[in-house]
Amino acid sequence: MTDPITFTFATRRDAELVVEHLVQAHGVSRHAILVAPDRQENTAGETASGGDLNTADPSVEARSDAPLKGRIRVSITPGSADDTETLTAAFREFDGQA
Secondary structure, X not given: OOOOEEXXXXXXXXXXXXXXXXXXXXXXXXXXXXXXXXXXXXXOEOOOOHHHOOOOOOOXXXXXXXXXXXXXXXXXXXXXXXXXXXXXXXXXXXXXXX
């Protein structure tokens, strides 16, 4: 068995994108992926993204209550050593930090 691959992401959006990429492009089961705050406190990442940002639509107000309290950790244990390189590249594609 290989060691888990763990990367952290600055935004929830990036963490969610890497999960979708792992599932859709690499056939990884969602149940094999762990997504959690990198620290004790709940977080939406270090940087506002998605619905927390100002929008061009004036009917939508910017939010300032996102819990930006740290990075988001995404982990997976690959099935083989051959998968490790491919999956690590996927994490890096979405700005993950090892």
